[in-house]
Amino acid sequence: MKKLGSQTVKFQNPPSIIGTATIVGPKEGQGRFKDYYDIILKDSLYQEKSWEKAETKILKEAVEIAIKNSQVPNAKIDYFIAGDLLNQIISASFAARELGLPFLGIFGACSTIAEGALLGSMLIDGGFGENLVAASSSHFCTAERQFRYPLELGNQRKPTSQWTVTGAGAMVLSAKAQNPRITFATVGKVIDMGEADPNDMGTAMAPAAVDTIVTHFQDTGRSPDYYDLILTGDLGIIGKNIAEELLKQKGYDVSKKYSDCGALIFYPEQDVHAGGSGCACAAVVTCGYVYKEMLKGKYNKVLLIATGALMSTTSTQQGETIPCIAHAVSIENL
Amino acid sequence: MDFVMAFIVGGLICLVGQILMDTTKLFPAHILVLFVTLGAVLSGLGLYQHIVDIGRAGATIPITGFGHTLVTGVIQDVNQYGLLGVFTGALRAAAGGITAAIVFGFLMALLFNPKSK
Numbered sequence: 001m002k003k004l005g006s007q008t009v010k011f012q013n014p015p016s017i018i019g020t021a022t023i024v025g026p027k028e029g030q031g032r033f034k035d036y037y038d039i040i041l042k043d044s045l046y047q048e049k050s051w052e053k054a055e056t057k058i059l060k061e062a063v064e065i066a067i068k069n070s071q072v073p074n075a076k077i078d079y080f081i082a083g084d085l086l087n088q089i090i091s092a093s094f095a096a097r098e099l100g101l102p103f104l105g106i107f108g109a110c111s112t113i114a115e116g117a118l119l120g121s122m123l124i125d126g127g128f129g130e131n132l133v134a135a136s137s138s139h140f141c142t143a144e145r146q147f148r149y150p151l152e153l154g155n156q157r158k159p160t161s162q163w164t165v166t167g168a169g170a171m172v173l174s175a176k177a178q179n180p181r182i183t184f185a186t187v188g189k190v191i192d193m194g195e196a197d198p199n200d201m202g203t204a205m206a207p208a209a210v211d212t213i214v215t216h217f218q219d220t221g222r223s224p225d226y227y228d229l230i231l232t233g234d235l236g237i238i239g240k241n242i243a244e245e246l247l248k249q250k251g252y253d254v255s256k257k258y259s260d261c262g263a264l265i266f267y268p269e270q271d272v273h274a275g276g277s278g279c280a281c282a283a284v285v286t287c288g289y290v291y292k293e294m295l296k297g298k299y300n301k302v303l304l305i306a307t308g309a310l311m312s313t314t315s316t317q318q319g320e321t322i323p324c325i326a327h328a329v330s331i332e333n334l
Numbered sequence: 335m336d337f338v339m340a341f342i343v344g345g346l347i348c349l350v351g352q353i354l355m356d357t358t359k360l361f362p363a364h365i366l367v368l369f370v371t372l373g374a375v376l377s378g379l380g381l382y383q384h385i386v387d388i389g390r391a392g393a394t395i396p397i398t399g400f401g402h403t404l405v406t407g408v409i410q411d412v413n414q415y416g417l418l419g420v421f422t423g424a425l426r427a428a429a430g431g432i433t434a435a436i437v438f439g440f441l442m443a444l445l446f447n448p449k450s451k
Contacts, residue, residue, distance in 0.1 A: 151450065199361070
């Protein structure tokens with residue numbers, strides 16, 4: 001059995017991340033991880049007629065570059081697992097239309113990159129494929145149009161709101177044995193603590209992240225000390241503080257190892273309020289900064305917990321609270 | 335003096351909106367509707383006209399002024415045509431503002447494309 005405890009899997013032959021790619025928008029390109037992205041766009045429309053087309057193009061090109069970086073021929077890619085934030089995950093599906101790879105579309109909101117890595121690792125360790133791509137994308141302008149207000153309206157943003165990251169991250173997973181590798185994965189449960197404000201996602205998602213982190217430690221018998229870096233997806237500055245506090249209450253002091261992609265990705269002076277969010281947030285930080293620093297050996301044991309808020313505009317309008325999820329993957333140099 | 339008063343009155347109205355944005359969970363659309371309604375109620379009670387007398391454009395240009403225009407129109411039409419004025423007054427009085435919003439909105443949409451900051 002590869003299952004550990006209630007929600008965790010241990011990979012017998014841990015799949016390797018053999019290549020990644022990241023593309024980001026201009027604002028992200030001025031952020032903290034600017035030196036780690038493959039392409040920084042000058043214009044978030046990327047020579048397309050709509051932002052939705054731009055997002056598809058960003059995702060497609062990130063996948064192509066990741067495959068190129070991995071030096072695996074296209075014909076040897078067995079699956080393309082991807083998702084995004086838009087209705088019917090059109091960015092992923094439309095990118096798949098161009099890529100011509102066997103496609104599995106997933107929706108985990110901003111947790112998509114971890115969900116993709118987790119499912120991809122299961123496929124590879126299960127022997128159902130040799131190489132595959134996991135990817136996700138988001139775009140500030142498409143997300144605003146869908147979840148909040150069209151940009152034309154010029155609405156003011158709330159102090160608790162987060163800035164959807166424009167970009168895409170893709171990773172090629174392989175059965176080859178090389179570092180870094182995905183060793184464990186913890187599948188999250190949907191947690192809803194009754195938060196209903198879509199302008200304050202960090203507060204809504206923090207309990208889901210905490211639930212998955214605690215379960216991961218219980219299932220694996222590991223403690224926060226085991227990891228060099230514990231990184232949540234996009235809780236932002238407000239959610240990160242809540243998560244840290246909740247973990248402390250549960251007896252896990254993570255303060256020295258813990259950070260959050262959303263809290264880090266932009267500099268405070270970029271005026272994004274509570275930080276970054278979106279499917280691309282955890283994706284570009286993991287595929288860019290984390291991956292490249294693991295290759296250099298700065299980090300050897302990383303726990304990524306990507307968080308997602310699973311509401312829709314309809315559920316928000318009907319006053320529903322926000323169900324949230326977090327999936328964890330351990331990425332380690334063995 | 336008119337400029338100063340317009341600045342102060344208009345600024346105070348916007349300050350209320352900003353406080354609501356920053357400290358409550360209200361969405362911008364909630365605040366918009368709240369302000370129109372507030373202007374209408376204050377106008378119906380005969381209070382908003384005093385604010386307009388002091389602040390002029392500072393009181394008529396914020397969205398509360400729109401509520402004031404609607405109610406003033408209704409009162410005028412009711413006085414002139416009777417109860418039917420309830421249905422005709424609001425849009426008649428606000429016709430200039432609404433049509434200007436549509437025309438200029440259309441022109442701007444033709445001329446410019448939105449961008450992210």
